[in-house]
Amino acid sequence: MHVKRVADSENRRSFIGGSDARIIMGEDEDKLVRLWREKRGELETEDLSQELIVQLGSITEDLNRAWYERNSGHTVEDVQRKVRHPIHRWMGATLDGRVSQTGAVFEAKFMLPWNFSEEAAADKHMAQLQHNMWVIASRSAVLSIITGGGKWVEITIHADPLYQHLLLTAEKKFWRCVQSGEPPVLFNIETPRPRLDAVKVVDMSSSNHWAELAATYLRTREAHGEHETAKADLKKLVPEDAKEAAGHGIRAKRSKSGAISFEAQPPEGEHAPIQ
Numbered sequence: 001m002h003v004k005r006v007a008d009s010e011n012r013r014s015f016i017g018g019s020d021a022r023i024i025m026g027e028d029e030d031k032l033v034r035l036w037r038e039k040r041g042e043l044e045t046e047d048l049s050q051e052l053i054v055q056l057g058s059i060t061e062d063l064n065r066a067w068y069e070r071n072s073g074h075t076v077e078d079v080q081r082k083v084r085h086p087i088h089r090w091m092g093a094t095l096d097g098r099v100s101q102t103g104a105v106f107e108a109k110f111m112l113p114w115n116f117s118e119e120a121a122a123d124k125h126m127a128q129l130q131h132n133m134w135v136i137a138s139r140s141a142v143l144s145i146i147t148g149g150g151k152w153v154e155i156t157i158h159a160d161p162l163y164q165h166l167l168l169t170a171e172k173k174f175w176r177c178v179q180s181g182e183p184p185v186l187f188n189i190e191t192p193r194p195r196l197d198a199v200k201v202v203d204m205s206s207s208n209h210w211a212e213l214a215a216t217y218l219r220t221r222e223a224h225g226e227h228e229t230a231k232a233d234l235k236k237l238v239p240e241d242a243k244e245a246a247g248h249g250i251r252a253k254r255s256k257s258g259a260i261s262f263e264a265q266p267p268e269g270e271h272a273p274i275q
C-alpha cells in the first residue's frame with residue numbers, strides 16, 4: 001500500500017487535477033502552499049486513508065454510479081480513466097466516469113445531510129467539475145450525490161466559459177509557481193455562482209413573509225391589470241408630434257427615443273404662490 005501511495009504521489013506531481021483545482025480556487029492559503037510543496041516533491045501527498053468522509057465517498061462510488069444508471073437510464077463509461085488536456089499537458093483528470101449518451105462528466109460524491117443544499121454542493125465542487133469539463137472538452141457534468149441521510153441527488157452543471165477562464169488563469173499562475181519555486185498566493189477573485197437547472201417544486205405555505213406578499217399580490221392584481229391597460233391606451237391617444245400631453249391629473253412625456261412615460265400632476269392650485 002505504501003509503494004502504491006508513493007507511486008500515486010509521484011504521478012500527481014506531474015499535473016493539476018480536479019481536486020487540486022478546488023484548492024487553487026479556494027480561500028485556504030495553508031492548503032494552497034501544501035499543494036505547491038507536494039507538486040514540487042517537497043512533501044508526499046496527504047494520506048487520506050484515515051479521513052472517514054473521504055473513505056465513505058470511495059466505498060460508495062460503485063453504488064453511487066449504479067444508482068445513477070438505474071434512475072437516469074444512462075450508462076457511465078471511462079470509470080477511473082486518467083486523461084490529459086490535449087494542449088495544456090499539465091492539466092489532467094482522473095474521471096469518476098463519463099455519461100456515454102451525453103458525454104457529460106460524471107462525478108460521484110458522498111455528503112453529510114446536515115445543512116445540505118444543492119446550491120452549496122454545486123458551489124463546493126464547481127472548480128473540480130469545471131476543470132474536468134475543460135480537460136475533456138465536455139459541455140456539462142453530472143454531480144451524483146448520496147447523503148448520509150439516505151438521500152440521492154442528481155445535479156446537472158453546465159460548462160461556464162467565464163468560470164473556466166478564471167480557473168485556467170489561476171491554474172497557470174499556480175503551475176508557474178511550481179516550476180519557478182516562487183510560493184503561490186490566493187487567487188482572491190470571486191467566481192460566478194453555479195447555474196443549476198430549476199427542477200424543484202417547493203411548498204412555501206410555512207413562510208409568513210410569502211403569505212404577506214401573496215396577499216398583496218392577489219389584492220392588487222386586478223388594479224395592476226387595469227393600470228397597465230389604461231397606460232397602453234393613453235399612449236395611443238398621445239399625438240405622434242406631441243412632446244408632452246397633459247390633463248386630468250397626469251402628464252405624458254415623450255423621450256428622444258420616442259418612449260412615452262407618465263407622471264401624476266399635483267392638483268391645480270397646490271403650488272400656487274402665497275399672497
